[in-house]
Amino acid sequence: MLVRFLRGAIPIGAVVAVLGLIVTPFLHPLSGVAGVSIGSVGISGGKVKMESPRLSGYRKDNRPYEVTALEALQDIRNPTEIELSTMTARxxxxxxxxxxxxxxxxxxxxxxxxxxxxxxxKVRTESGYDMRMRSADIDFKAGTVVSREPVKVLLGSTTVEGDTLDVKDNGALIVFDGRVKVVIENAPARALAGPEREGSTPAPELLGPVKAPVAPNREPAAVDGGSPGNAPATGTRQ
Incomplete structure (x- = not known):
């Protein structure tokens, strides 16, 4: 099952907006002057081992960020690859x-x-949104996030689950695939109702007050005096 989102069926526009928001940190490389602190540095198995690394600074929009890890490993033979253990980014x-x-x-x-x-x-926001994945591949140049394992998104009373997740064009397109499930708790019936289909019976509360039918005012039927069968009776019967 491929879901490019059930627009119109549920208020999914809000879901898309939030998903686009919470993946934004992945899709815009950090920039600006950064402060770096490291607990200690050593060599282990051909890799540079840095304990308690901390990176902090400001992005182009002057908003702060901070990245910490329990430890970081950098391969001496391939210094472009860095492994972070127990990573937290804010x-x-x-x-x-x-x-x-x-x-x-x-x-x-x-x-x-x-x-x-x-x-x-895990990706969480102060406003209460929560996204959970087993793994995620982020390509900064392409502006994509891909997860080929189950994904779960919590948005207040709404939960969205899928087998895979594809985020493209810096969050402009978000696709859940596989066994997709959307649950909205305590949602009013009217919010879940789709467009009325032929043959369906609308809910009574949507019809408004019901008025009793009123017989139309009819004009008296015209009498054709030239027709014997329609002539009115006059006088007394003999």
Whole structure:
């Protein structure tokens, strides 16, 4: 089942807007002057090991961000690849406040500008939106996010689940595929009602007050005096 979203069936426009918002941190590379702090540095198995790395700074829109990890490993023979363990990224957005991204493992390729998040990936906003994935592949250049494992999105009383997720064009197109399920708790019947179909019976509350039929005013029938059968009776019967 391919869902490019059930527009009109449920208020899915809000879902798309929020999804576009919470993936934005992945799709716009961080820029500006950054502050870097590292607990300690050593060599382990041909890799540079950095403990408790912390990167903070401001993006082009002057909003702050912060990325921390338990440790970071950089391959000496391939320095463009960095592995982050127990990663947390916090980015401030205009409307949703702080957006927090957590993953147990992050693999970043600075040359290809790609980031792979693995194991218990979570994206949360201060306003209460929550997206959970097992893994996600982010391509900064292409502006895409792909997850080939089950995805779950919590939006207040609305839950969206799918087997896979594709985000394209920097969040302009979001596609859930596979066994897609949308659950809206305590939704009013009118909000879930689709367009009326031929042969269906509208809900009584949608019809408004019912008025009793009123017989139309009829004019007296004209009498044709030239017709014997229609002549009125006059006088007394003999």
């Amino acid at each position: 980015i401030q957005m205009q409307q949703e406040g702080w957006v927090t991204v957590n993953a147990r493992t992050g693999l970043f390729n600075s040359q290809k500008e790609k980031l792979k998040l693995v194991d218990d990936v």
